[in-house]
Amino acid sequence: MRRIVILGTGTGGTPVANRLRRALAPDDASIVCVDRDDDHLYQPGLLYVPFGRRTLPSLTRSRRAQLHHGIDFVEGEVDAVELDARRVRLADGTVLDYDYLVVAAGARLAPEETEGLTGPGWMQRVFTFYSPAGAAALADAFARFNGGRLVVAVLDTLIKCPVAPLEFTFLAEDALAKRGVRDRVEIAYVTPLEGAFTRPIASQRLAWLLAERGVELVSSFATASVDGAAGRITSYDGRGVDFDLAVVIPAHDGPAFVTRSPGLGDALGFIPVDERTLQLPGHPEVFALGDATGLSTSKAGSVAHFESEVLVENLVATFDGRPPLARFDGHTNxxxxxxxxxxxxxxxxxxxxxxxxxxxxxxxxxxxxxxRLDHLGKLAFESLYWHALLPGHSIPGVASPMPRRGKRLSMLRHPAYAGGPR
Ligand SMILES: Cc1cc2nc3c(=O)[nH]c(=O)nc-3n(C[C@H](O)[C@H](O)[C@H](O)COP(=O)(O)OP(=O)(O)OC[C@H]3O[C@@H](n4cnc5c(N)ncnc54)[C@H](O)[C@@H]3O)c2cc1C
Structure with a gap:
C-alpha cells in the first residue's frame, strides 16, 4: 500500500483527491488530505459580500463532506515538509509519511509587506475583499459610502484572480449608480501593470470599459506605501493617489511552510514545478498545482481545476511506473x-x-x-463548482487543453496589438 498525502484541501486539492480515489484501488493507495480547518470557502463569492449580495456562511461548506469515501481528512496546520525523508510534519507534532506528495496549499495574503498598509485606517477606510473578514468589514463601510474618492488598488503584480479587482470596480460603480450617488463619487483603478490587464487585446477592451464608466485608470503604479490616516497611496516613483475609501489587493506569498522546507520552494514560498508535468524537478514523487506553484500562469480556480486533470494523469502514470506524458498548456478561463x-x-x-x-x-x-449570458454563466458556475468540479467529474468543453475552435485567432496577427501592455 503506497501513501499519497495532499497538503491543502481547497479548489485544487479536493478534485485531485477525488480523481485519485477513483483511479487507484483502495488496496493499492491510501489518500490523506490535510487542511488547517474544515471550512471550504467558495472564494469567487467573496466578490459579492461587500455589496450585501452574499454572506460568508452561504459560501462555505465542510471540506470533509467534499471528499469521496476512502479519503482520510486530517485537520491540522502543516509545519514543514522533509523532502529527503518523504515526511510531512504538522504543527501539533503529527508526522505523515508519504510515497507521493501533492502540494495544493494556495497563496497567502501578505498585507504586512506593504509599508503602512496594516497601520492606522486598516479595516476602517482601507479594506480588502480578498479575505473573509475583510470582505465582511468592507460591506459595512461600502454601505455607508455616499461620496468622495473610491480607489481600488492592486498592490503587486502577483495576485490570485487578476480580474477580481476589476470586477469589484465595475460592481461598485454599478451599485453607487443604483444608490443614486454616482455623481458624488470619483473612482480610480490603480494597477502596477501597464494597462488594465496583462494581455494587449483584453487590456484594451477593459480600459475602454473603465473609461466608459467614468473610472480613472492609473497604470504602471508600483505601490510603495499606504497611509490610511492621510488617505494616500504613494508609488516608488513618488506619485500619489488620494482616497476616502481604499479597497486594496495586498501582495501574495506562497504558503509559509514552504519556506521552512528546504528544496521545496523559492524565497517567496512558491513551488517551481515543471510547467507542463507539474512535478518538482529532482523529485518526481512531488507535485504541486494551483496558487502555490511558481508558474507564470494566472493564479485562478480554473487553472487549479485544469491542472488537477493533468496532475492526476501524471501521478497515476508515475504510480504505475509509466512516464508522465500529460501536459498542462496554461489554460485559464x-x-x-x-x-x-x-x-x-x-x-x-x-x-x-x-x-x-x-x-x-x-x-x-x-x-x-x-x-447577459456570461453574467448568468458566472452565477451558475458556483453550482458547477460544488457538484462537478470538486467531485472531479469531467465536464465536456471545460477541460485542459484550451479549445481553439470558436476563437477569432486571426486577431493575434493584428498589428494594433503588437507590443501592447502585457
Ligand atoms: C475574491 C476572489 C475572487 C476570485 N474569483 C475567482 C474567479 O472568479 N475565478 C477563478 O477561477 N478564480 C477565482 N479566484 C481565485 C481562486 O479562488 C483560487 O485561485 C483558487 O482557490 C486556488 O486554488 P488552490 O487549491 O491553489 O488554493 P485554495 O483553494 O486557496 O486552497 C488552499 C488550501 O490550503 C490550505 N492551507 C494553506 N496552508 C496550510 C497549512 N500550513 N496547513 C494546512 N492547510 C493549509 C488552506 O486552508 C486552503 O484550504 C478568486 C479568489 C478571490 C480571493
Whole structure:
C-alpha cells in the first residue's frame, strides 16, 4: 500500500483527491488530505459580500463532506515538509509519511509587506475583499459610502484572480449608480501593470470599459506605501493617489511552510514545478498545482481545476511506473463581472491571449464581449463548482487543453496589438 498525502484541501486539492480515489484501488493507495480547518470557502463569492449580495456562511461548506469515501481528512496546520525523508510534519507534532506528495496549499495574503498598509485606517477606510473578514468589514463601510474618492488598488503584480479587482470596480460603480450617488463619487483603478490587464487585446477592451464608466485608470503604479490616516497611496516613483475609501489587493506569498522546507520552494514560498508535468524537478514523487506553484500562469480556480486533470494523469502514470506524458498548456478561463447584469468571459493559455469569439466552440458563450449570458454563466458556475468540479467529474468543453475552435485567432496577427501592455 503506497501513501499519497495532499497538503491543502481547497479548489485544487479536493478534485485531485477525488480523481485519485477513483483511479487507484483502495488496496493499492491510501489518500490523506490535510487542511488547517474544515471550512471550504467558495472564494469567487467573496466578490459579492461587500455589496450585501452574499454572506460568508452561504459560501462555505465542510471540506470533509467534499471528499469521496476512502479519503482520510486530517485537520491540522502543516509545519514543514522533509523532502529527503518523504515526511510531512504538522504543527501539533503529527508526522505523515508519504510515497507521493501533492502540494495544493494556495497563496497567502501578505498585507504586512506593504509599508503602512496594516497601520492606522486598516479595516476602517482601507479594506480588502480578498479575505473573509475583510470582505465582511468592507460591506459595512461600502454601505455607508455616499461620496468622495473610491480607489481600488492592486498592490503587486502577483495576485490570485487578476480580474477580481476589476470586477469589484465595475460592481461598485454599478451599485453607487443604483444608490443614486454616482455623481458624488470619483473612482480610480490603480494597477502596477501597464494597462488594465496583462494581455494587449483584453487590456484594451477593459480600459475602454473603465473609461466608459467614468473610472480613472492609473497604470504602471508600483505601490510603495499606504497611509490610511492621510488617505494616500504613494508609488516608488513618488506619485500619489488620494482616497476616502481604499479597497486594496495586498501582495501574495506562497504558503509559509514552504519556506521552512528546504528544496521545496523559492524565497517567496512558491513551488517551481515543471510547467507542463507539474512535478518538482529532482523529485518526481512531488507535485504541486494551483496558487502555490511558481508558474507564470494566472493564479485562478480554473487553472487549479485544469491542472488537477493533468496532475492526476501524471501521478497515476508515475504510480504505475509509466512516464508522465500529460501536459498542462496554461489554460485559464475567467468570467469578469461588469455590473448592469452583464459579464465578459476570457479564455486563454500560455500561447494564445484572450480574443473575441465563443467558448467552448463556435456556438457557446461570447468571449471578450459584455453579455447577459456570461453574467448568468458566472452565477451558475458556483453550482458547477460544488457538484462537478470538486467531485472531479469531467465536464465536456471545460477541460485542459484550451479549445481553439470558436476563437477569432486571426486577431493575434493584428498589428494594433503588437507590443501592447502585457
Ligand atoms: C475574491 C476572489 C475572487 C476570485 N474569483 C475567482 C474567479 O472568479 N475565478 C477563478 O477561477 N478564480 C477565482 N479566484 C481565485 C481562486 O479562488 C483560487 O485561485 C483558487 O482557490 C486556488 O486554488 P488552490 O487549491 O491553489 O488554493 P485554495 O483553494 O486557496 O486552497 C488552499 C488550501 O490550503 C490550505 N492551507 C494553506 N496552508 C496550510 C497549512 N500550513 N496547513 C494546512 N492547510 C493549509 C488552506 O486552508 C486552503 O484550504 C478568486 C479568489 C478571490 C480571493
Amino acid at each position: 475567467c468570467f469578469l463581472e461588469l455590473g448592469r447584469g452583464e459579464a465578459l468571459l476570457i479564455d486563454f493559455n500560455r500561447d494564445v491571449e484572450p480574443v473575441p469569439g465563443h467558448y467552448p466552440g463556435p456556438v457557446g458563450l461570447p468571449l471578450l464581449a459584455p453579455s
